[in-house]
Amino acid sequence: MVPACQVPVTVGPVQTNTPRRREYAVRRKIHATTVVRTTVTDPALHPLLSSRFSPLQFDPAYLIDERRVELLLEAARWAPSAGNSQPWAFFTARRETTAHERVVPYLARSSARWAPQASLLVVAMAHRSIADTDWSYSEFADYDLGQAVAHLTFQAHAMGFACRQFRAFDLDALTSELHPAPGWEIVSMVAVGRPTATGSPERERRSITDLRTAPWSNS
Numbered sequence: 140m141v142p143a144c145q146v147p148v149t150v151g152p153v154q155t156n157t158p159r160r161r162e163y164a165v166r167r168k169i170h171a172t173t174v175v176r177t178t179v180t181d182p183a184l185h186p187l188l189s190s191r192f193s194p195l196q197f198d199p200a201y202l203i204d205e206r207r208v209e210l211l212l213e214a215a216r217w218a219p220s221a222g223n224s225q226p227w228a229f230f231t232a233r234r235e236t237t238a239h240e241r242v243v244p245y246l247a248r249s250s251a252r253w254a255p256q257a258s259l260l261v262v263a264m265a266h267r268s269i270a271d272t273d274w275s276y277s278e279f280a281d282y283d284l285g286q287a288v289a290h291l292t293f294q295a296h297a298m299g300f301a302c303r304q305f306r307a308f309d310l311d312a313l314t315s316e317l318h319p320a321p322g323w324e325i326v327s328m329v330a331v332g333r334p335t336a337t338g339s340p341e342r343e344r345r346s347i348t349d350l351r352t353a354p355w356s357n358s
């Protein structure tokens with residue numbers, strides 16, 4: 140029997156008129172029909188983890204100072220990485236700076252609704268290959284970058300900020316603008332700021348049972 144806190148979730152209609160949207164639609168359909176999700180957080184979870192969420196509204200009046208930005212990067216700096224390869228770099232753009240003006244034009248229509256109000260936009264880059272070769276710099280480059288961003292996210296949360304990571308931007312145009320060194324590639328962005336609303340009540344997760352049963356073979 141499904142516990143009361145684990146309710147199957149049905150997903151509403153989605154637009155399917157682009158390849159990426161079609162892919163999302165397939166994934167969401169699979170999840171909607173096969174996955175039992177939970178909306179309840181175990182009270183024993185550390186409050187820093189249970190209270191984190193990705194806001195869609197930031198205080199447009201709050202400006203972050205450089206010292207706080209450095210602390211966020213300090214957290215990223217101390218993330219673990221394969222062979223201590225540290226395959227990450229961060230272009231930081233505080234609101235009301237030239238760096239911010241360089242990044243904002245490349246936001247997608249969806250992220251342009253909320254990301255410019257954040258105090259800080261961070262462009263996260265991975266060192267994927269060795270310059271001028273087709274050799275991989277690290278097979279874990281994206282994995283390690285994700286961990287570094289997670290560290291940054293929780294440091295931000297501990298400082299009273301919240302982060303929304305996002306991919307809704309024009310990758311090719313932003314790459315032309317920032318022109319990362321050979322071997323480096325932009326992967327994602329992070330909006331950091333003071334949230335002005337609490338988390339959505341619709342936040343949900345796959346259950347622990349589901350994490351422990353899929354997707355390997357038992358034979």
Ligand SMILES: Cc1cc2nc3c(=O)[nH]c(=O)nc-3n(C[C@H](O)[C@H](O)[C@H](O)COP(=O)(O)O)c2cc1C
Pocket residue numbers: 191192193194250303304305306307308327338342
């Ligand atoms: C790599 C990555 C890309 C994301 N891209 C977007 C995005 O383009 N737009 C958006 O609104 N949210 C984006 N998100 C935020 C997720 O939708 C969000 O983390 C997820 O729904 C879970 O919500 P929560 O962080 O509040 O728990 C992204 C998150 C990650 C980690």
